[in-house]
Amino acid sequence: MATRSGTDRELVVEQEYLTALYARLDVLREHAATRLAAARDAGAERETVALWQAESGRLEAVEDGLCFGRLDLRDGRRVYIGRLGLFRDADDTPLLLDWRAPAARPFYTATMASPHGVRRRRRITTRGRTVLTLDDELLDPDAAGSVGDGALVGEAALVAALTARRTGRMRDIVTTLQTEQDRIVRDEHPGVLVVQGGPGTGKTAVALHRLAYLLYIRPHLRTRRVLVIGPSQVFLDYIGQVLPGLGEHAVTTATITQLRPDIRVSRLDPPGTIEAKGRPGMAGRIAAAVRSRVRTPDEPVEVEFEQQALRLDPDDCRGAIEAATRTGLPHNQARLVFQRRIVELLAQRLIDRMESVVFTEAGEAIDGGSADGRLSAADLRGLAAAGVVIDPGHDDDGPRSLLDETDAARLRAALLADTQACLALDELWPSLTGQQVVADLLACQVEDWAPADIPLLDEADAVIGESGGATFGHVVVDEAQELSAMAWRMLMRRCPAKSMTIVGDLAQTGNPAGASSWDGLLRPLVGNRWRLAQLTINYRTPAEIMAAVIDLFTTHHPDLRPPRSVRAAGEPPWRRRTTLADLPETVADLAARHTDGQLAVITPRHHHARLAAALSLPTSPEITDPVVALTPDQAKGLEFDSVLIADPAAILATPLGHNDLYVAMTRTTRRLGIVHPGPPPAEISRIQERTP
């Protein structure tokens, strides 16, 4: 049990310490600002300016909650814990430990049974630069009022964080990270770490804190760059302040679609098409489609070059194709190998033809050449007379070849630059673009793309060798259950080290091409280089609401364990019957009466525009508005003080609708209401009908 240590003397002591920490921070800020200005004035390299800019940003970001904890150790030492490390200028004595430092770890993990050398854990709550409260936990088994195992670490602060009003922006949880979460944050697994956990278990928060931790312990990741993938821009806006608040600004965030800004997405596919496009077999089909564009002719091919017809036999083509294929290069690069082989053949044919032309003393060409196949002194004189001799340095009169290697190279270059010759070669091995390949495969228009096409286009680009794009040292994937097998292939190409943190919940999969098993998904991609970790406590959704969704959960996911709610909100969910015609008015009326915190109205896609209009809300939600209208898809990963679901039966009627309804019902931190046209679907019939 934590006790509030509010004696004036203690508060004064901590206030003095905090003031000294801020003074040190101010000195560092001034230093960084001076160095930044000097670098700019001196026209320093971009990297130097960026370095000081990043340092200034890091120091600015920690203003709120700079120091939030203190550990009194059994050996008499005392350490303060905060958002970054601070050291005394004179002798480098640590003044404040970065929460990520190993010595700070007991702040998150020490218990009565394993106190990790800690006698007292103190939580320091501040506003601005002022100490407000101190909460102490004594981890001394002999002390009265000490904390027991199984208790939440820092319960008062945790409950305060969980019950605070939502703002549409996620906050960091660095002051109240729980033990099972800390274990994942600091997990040293070098490969793919999958975090499976129910709604509200802190997967997003943990993934972001883990990224901050990895950047701290593996600084080389800053140069290799790190990426966070989320399901939508709304979600990325929602989490956008967490890492900067932890002093980490240099992180790329994107949706799968945003990884390819060069491709315009202008439409949505129906669920069946999304599912088909996401299957792993699409990779084989794309590779086969690209391969099928390489043609071995049945008949000899004539190549026109400077009014001469050069002949390529099918065997010539086959040999060049095999040589190019053997290189293992992507299609467009292998094409260059093929071209070079063919051009070598053609150039040799031209050379042979030239060499077989023999001139008379008078300079007239006689077909056939000399008996030994080489040129005589007379031939050379004839060539010189005709202005054809290219190598005047050799005036010995012995037999020799007409064209040397330089001439042959020039001839090959001329062939490669010749439009007619290239057209003939392109017939056999054309240069391709990913968009052509996929458009032909799907029999659709180039430039008329849907989100599910992005991984296919990316795959095609990889097969033909045109993609490139940035790669990253570590990738975090949030709402990872939503990604198709093809999207995973796309991400894996961007993370050569296969160092990833993947967080998701198989019970929340809404994408028909999404995951139903982590093993099934990852084994084909990374073998056994992946590990599963689980989160079990739901910090968001109150117990009353989890009790209302339990049937829905267990019916569809008997093999998964539901998360345990950390608290009850004292407000049971409610439902209200209406008619389809009255639905917009009923919802608008209920939303208008809502005044307490942020409200999300979650509707099936086909009602979305109509209900948003009835509520005078945009269909592209602004995530910080007091009321937002969302589809279940858009609500993924978000949370609100209150949620109102309109027409649950229509949500259930979509493929994987049971998961979508589960997502919708678990977005709330306090209140849940459901409006249903007609009788309630069985899944919610246990919820009491009443008006809020």
Ligand SMILES: Nc1ncnc2c1ncn2[C@@H]1O[C@H](COP(=O)(O)OP(=O)(O)OP(=O)(O)O)[C@@H](O)[C@H]1O
């Ligand atoms: N240790 C903690 N201290 C304070 N708040 C916490 C803690 N863990 C989680 N939370 C809060 O609980 C809420 C849910 O966290 P988060 O969104 O990370 O869960 P999630 O598992 O990703 O949920 P979902 O799967 O539903 O998207 C957030 O408001 C988060 O800040």
